[in-house]
Structures are given as C-alpha cells and as structure tokens.
Amino acid sequence: MADSDEPVQIDTAVSHPARIWNYWLGGKDNYPVDREIGDATLRVYPEIADLARHQRAFLGRAVRYMANEAGIRQFLDIGTGLPTVDNTHEVAQRAAPEAKVVYVDNDPLVLAHARALLTSSPEGATTYLDADVRDPGRILREAARTLDFSRPVGITMLGIMIFIGDDDEARAIVRELVDAIPSGSHLAMTHTTNAVHGERTDEAIRVWNENGSVPMVVRSPEQIAAFFDGLELVEPGLGPLSRWRPETNPFGDAPEVDEFCAVARKP
Template identity: 75%
Template sequence: MDDGTPEIDTTPEIDTTVAHPARIWNYWLGGKDNYPVDRLIGDQTTEVYPEIVQLARHQRAFLGRAVRHLAGEAGLRQFLDIGTGLPTVDNTHEVAQRVAPESRVVYVDNDPLVLVHARALLTSAPEGATDYVDADLRDPARILAEAGRTLDLTRPVAISLLGILIFVQDDDEVRSILRRLLDAVPSGSHLVITHTTNAVHGERTDEAVRVWNEGGSVPMLVRTPETIMSFLDGLDVLAPGLVSLTRWRPEHTPFEEPEVDEFCAVARKP
C-alpha cells in the first residue's frame, strides 16, 4: 500500500570515469551499454590481441552449450550465475528456460549499470523465476543468503563463474570462495568456470593482460591450466575436461574454430 512516503533510490551511482570489465566485455560483444573509458581500454587491448573479440563471443557460446547440458541431460532447475555481466542474447535464464521453463535463476554482479539493466531485462518465464543480487564474488556468504530467497539450496544448483576468477589475485582465496559456495549446495550440484590462460598464444596474451591492467580497470591474473584445474579438486570434471572454449562440446559445423586462451570446465559435486 502506498503510504505517501517517497521511495528512496538505492541504486549505486555509475562511475563513468573508470573502466569496468562488464562494460568492456559488452563493447567487445557489440553492445552499446558502455562508456568512452571502456571503449578506450577495449580498443587498446584489441590492438595487441585482436582475438579477444572472438574470445568473448566463444565464451557466450560456451555458456549456452553448458546451460543446455545442465538443464537438459543433467536435469538441473536452479542456476546461480556469478559475474553476470550486462544482459545480451541467450542469457542463462533464457537458455535454461527454453529447455525447462520452470528453471530458477539468480544473477550476481557488482556493477551498477548491470543492476539497472538486470532489473529491466532479466525477466523470467511465468513457470520459473529470476532474481538479481548486487554483491561481490569475495562475499559468498551474502551471495548465498540473497540467492536463498529464490533458490532452494538443499537441492542441486549450477554455479557459474565465467571470466571472473581472473580478478581474484590469490589462489588460496579462489579456493576458499569456491569451497564456501560448494559447501552450501548438495551433491549433484555443478560448477561451471572459465579462466584466462596463456597456454595458446603465450606472450601475446600476456601483453594484452598488461595493457588491460595498466588501463585502470580491475586487474586480472593469467593462470596456467594446471592451476585452474587444481580449483576443481574433489569434483568430477565432465568430459572433455578443462579445455579451450572452442573445444568444449562444440556444435557440429564443417569448420573447426581455433583454440583461444580462455579455458573452461564443467564439474559435478559428488
């Protein structure tokens, strides 16, 4: 009931002077929800590593394949998408709800622009539900508490962290975050990750990361496939294992896409 009290806008102010990964990624995907500072860093990165644009699109395609598997063959109906980024085509809830309309999806990000767009665009099928949590990856307790309003954490959940673990500099902190998230969900839950490495293009990827880090955005860290794989200890990694985005269950086409320096995996909690 409206008691005449004016609503207070609690949406954080958007800082357009500092580049943000979600908006840079949006720029690479051909979106319009970005600012000059984001395009500047995006262009500087593509100058030394033009493949980054295709890499961004391959990550979006991988998300679709992984979610279709989880909602289909694996039978999951709950998804926790951490590090959502700006809404684009084939978001997690859209893919999942095409397979299973009753799917429930919670998105998590900490960029105010993402929050604004999520509230407007991430709408659910009538049979399911979507929600948005404004939180940082480093605060898994808050993420889980807020997600628990929409998801039943006593039933299996697919937790996805695409392109976000690169912003956590300490390996042990990554392990702690993943452990706290996975400890809160039951057997049969799945973890979906992607992470930048330099196993394919070596020094060219390192140079692109240097440009990114010097540009004022959130600094990122390249890790080896061996280190990334260690984050999955104790989980059952689905075939084909930890591989380049283009090698994870690719769609049947007459052309084979080249490998990219973003590796991915889907793993099940036993």
C-alpha cells in the same frame, strides 16, 4: 527483481570489465573509457573479441547441458555481465520453464539493466543480487531466498575468478560456494590462461592491468584445474572453451583460445 530499488549511480569515468566485455561483443552498453581500454587490448590481442563470443557460446552450451542432461533446475550465475541474447535464464527456461536463476554482479550498469531485462517465465523465477564474488557468504545467504540449496544447483562463474589475484583467496571462494551445494550440483567455470598464445596473452593482460580499473591474472591449466578439486569433470574435461562440446560453429573453425573451461559435477 533486484535487491534494491534505489537509483543506480554510474561513474562513467571509471571503466568496468562488464562494459568492456560488452564492447568486445559488439554491444552498446559501454562508455568512452571502456572502449578506450577495449581498443588498447584489441591492438595487442585482436582475438579477444572472438574469445568473448566463444565464451558467450560456451555459456549457452554449459547451461543447456546442465538443464537438459543433468536435470538442473536452479542456477547461480556469478559475474553475470550485461544482458545480451541467450542469458542464463533464457537458456535454462527454454529447456525447463520452471527453472530458477539468481544473477550476481557488482556493476551498477548491470544492476540497472537487470531490473528491466532479466525477466522470467511464469513458472520459474529470476532475481538479481548486487554483490561481489569476494563475499560468497552473502551471495549464498541472499540467493537462498530464491534457490533451495537442499536440491542441485548449477553455478556458473565465467571470466570472474581472473579478478581475484590471490590463489588461496580464489580457491577459498570457490570452495565455499561448492561446499554449500548438494550432490548432483554442477560448477561451470572459465578462466584466462596463457597456455596457447604465451607472450601475446601476457602482453594483453599487461595492457589491461595498466589501464583498467580492475586488474586480472592469468593462471596455468593446472591452477585452473585446482578449482575443480573434489568434483567430477564432465567430458571433455578442462580445455579451451572453443573446444568444449562445440556445436555447428557460427564463427567458423574453432581455434584454441587462451580461455580454458570445464563443467564438473559434485559427487
């Protein structure tokens, strides 16, 4: 399923965002260095754990929308993170067993779990690429082994562009990916902002950047909206991910969070 069968080498002394996120979600696929940074961030911004859960719930809602309402049968999940319940292929193939999903991440631990856990329905397909979002050309070339880019594709990029600090580079990455997919395709994205909690979010980002191995950047709602230039935003548009088509909320009331999201259609 993965693009390599070589033994996976994991440096347990270096943190990785996917493992810290797993820790915030209550998972066990993380190491002391990941928990140390996760706890440091929680001390200044305890809502980050709820934000992580809301992002996971948004993934399910967005993929269900694309599969059920938009008729998407191919998905490119960039920045996969560690497998948990209701991964993209599970949500998509529950709606359409023939759906095909390509996962992309660059954490060796994600790669190791992908081999064992990212299975597929008999009618569909699920593959994994060990690749970096900074190389969209390679992602597109290798994903084309599984996906037909002449037909609509749903691209998910949840919490990944926060690690591309340069605005021009970040927009160019998204533009190259969107340019490669046909009309009727969709882009779902989440991105950290400080529009809701302001200085408290800025302090959490400072703690992360001082301790983590991969720095992150916040962007304004206007900067996040620029990623969707040329696309048609699906209602309710761009806003806190906890407010995007919420279902019965398992976490109680859905307060605004400093992680904005949108789903958009390529005309």
